[in-house]
Amino acid sequence: MTLAELQGLLHGAITGAAPGREEELREEVVPRAPLDALERVEIYARMYLYRLVDAIAEDVPHTSRLLGHDAFVDAVRDYLHEHPSRSPDIGQVGRHFGAWLRTRDGIRPDLPDLAMLERARSEVRTALDAPVAGAEALQSLPPDALPAARFVFSPSLRVLRLQHDVRPLWDALEAGEDDVPAPLPAPTTLVVWRQEFKVFHTGLSEHEARALMVAREGGTLEDVCGTFAGEPEPAQAAFKAVLSWFADGWVAAVGAQRA
Amino acid sequence: MVPFLGHGIGLRTKHFPDLLEAGRRADWFEVITENFLNIGGRPRAVLEAVRRDRPVVLHGVSLSIGSVDPLNEQYLRDVRALADAVEPAWVSDHLCWGTFGRHNAHDLLPMPFTEESLAHVVSRVTEVQERLGRRMLLENVSSYLTYAASSISEWDFLAEVARRADCLILLDVNNVYVSATNHGFDAGEYLRGIPVDRVAQIHLAGHQDLGTHLLDTHDAPVPDPVWALYRDTVRRFGRVSTLVEWDDHIPPLDEVLAQAERARAFEKAVLEGEAS
Numbered sequence: 316m317t318l319a320e321l322q323g324l325l326h327g328a329i330t331g332a333a334p335g336r337e338e339e340l341r342e343e344v345v346p347r348a349p350l351d352a353l354e355r356v357e358i359y360a361r362m363y364l365y366r367l368v369d370a371i372a373e374d375v376p377h378t379s380r381l382l383g384h385d386a387f388v389d390a391v392r393d394y395l396h397e398h399p400s401r402s403p404d405i406g407q408v409g410r411h412f413g414a415w416l417r418t419r420d421g422i423r424p425d426l427p428d429l430a431m432l433e434r435a436r437s438e439v440r441t442a443l444d445a446p447v448a449g450a451e452a453l454q455s456l457p458p459d460a461l462p463a464a465r466f467v468f469s470p471s472l473r474v475l476r477l478q479h480d481v482r483p484l485w486d487a488l489e490a491g492e493d494d495v496p497a498p499l500p501a502p503t504t505l506v507v508w509r510q511e512f513k514v515f516h517t518g519l520s521e522h523e524a525r526a527l528m529v530a531r532e533g534g535t536l537e538d539v540c541g542t543f544a545g546e547p548e549p550a551q552a553a554f555k556a557v558l559s560w561f562a563d564g565w566v567a568a569v570g571a572q573r574a
Numbered sequence: 575m576v577p578f579l580g581h582g583i584g585l586r587t588k589h590f591p592d593l594l595e596a597g598r599r600a601d602w603f604e605v606i607t608e609n610f611l612n613i614g615g616r617p618r619a620v621l622e623a624v625r626r627d628r629p630v631v632l633h634g635v636s637l638s639i640g641s642v643d644p645l646n647e648q649y650l651r652d653v654r655a656l657a658d659a660v661e662p663a664w665v666s667d668h669l670c671w672g673t674f675g676r677h678n679a680h681d682l683l684p685m686p687f688t689e690e691s692l693a694h695v696v697s698r699v700t701e702v703q704e705r706l707g708r709r710m711l712l713e714n715v716s717s718y719l720t721y722a723a724s725s726i727s728e729w730d731f732l733a734e735v736a737r738r739a740d741c742l743i744l745l746d747v748n749n750v751y752v753s754a755t756n757h758g759f760d761a762g763e764y765l766r767g768i769p770v771d772r773v774a775q776i777h778l779a780g781h782q783d784l785g786t787h788l789l790d791t792h793d794a795p796v797p798d799p800v801w802a803l804y805r806d807t808v809r810r811f812g813r814v815s816t817l818v819e820w821d822d823h824i825p826p827l828d829e830v831l832a833q834a835e836r837a838r839a840f841e842k843a844v845l846e847g848e849a850s
Contacts, residue, residue, distance in 0.1 A: 318691055318694060322683075323674055330679055332677065344721060345719070345722055362681060400677065408680075444615065512616040
């Protein structure tokens, strides 16, 4: 067997990607009492699964707890068949787990959203550092440049569009409460961000969520203000929202050119 | 040759408050490379704070030097960028493979010790050293299986990789002990097979005895048999930068630092001829 064939054989057995080649494994792996060849391969197979279970559980500890240990291990095993790790960073293996949970039957309906919130908080915690722009960055622009001003957002900002409002659930789990709220079906936009080393999340109104989406896609301040057109006092609402983005440290820079 | 750094410990998240706010330090720190690629926040701040007054080395777990997969170009660029920023005393990774078909098993899988493997690893180490712009250290791994195809001993294989690729060796004493027990070879013969002038770093760690085999867990103090083998290691290799690894069930910083101090005492005793 060539090196490539041997690695393919062992990798397939360990990850479960290519099962059913026990005879070849018995020929290629040396038995030594008290373990035969397949038991030796199984050591690696167990470590593979549980190392990745631990890595994903570190991202989504509350989701893992709510699902229960055995169900969580089963879920990760199935997830890995569809989303095997493609990154040298083991911390990346769980990045699709929340979205993938939406395809899983028989679980609490808000668990995928909880997992997405937890994953976002984990990503934000170690996202790249960036400068923080204050509102004066906007005020320093010439008045005639303001409508064309565009925002550059912090790399640690995440926006989640969820099917449930999982904030009360997350709060209860974070507080270690045993009785957690029932699922709360409600389309919800959450923003997750970091100030210094502390991670926050908050909900956005429909108008502000739309404005933030426009701004993150490269829209101008004029475009952003336009999204508040349906509000009773659109200018004030736009002003209040944009100022809060600066105050919370979401904005890294402002420019008059397309970002 | 690389500098002697003393007796260090791994940089771990649990100890960040002690390191960042209280300013506690070991002689030097080893950083898991992948945990610091393209990141910011507190981990990066701690790394920068520690690096300001202590040597740091980068220790990778995902290079997969023995894999038949092509080298991961983006990963190498990221490691190079981190190394350029941190200016580590050296970079290291493992003599193993972990990817196949771009699917990462996130494990340190043992190589078959064959002429084909040897040529493959030597070629890859040479290429990686060129890409990183520096010599690297290769570490022996703990293993739980061996291959029928192997025709070379692990120590001869490691020594020959180092000689042909002109790289250095990170000798993990715990891994030698674990693999010697699991496969029935003589740990002393392993040490005697490793060239003295190639060993630039030593690892110490704890393991678990599962009855059927030893498992390299890094979740306990260094056990007595590994300290004994460390004593033999110092006798053969002399004063070498030594690091205590503790990656699971991590105790308070003082307890890990105490293990590094114990290594210092063992080394001193051997070098001053006081070993029993």
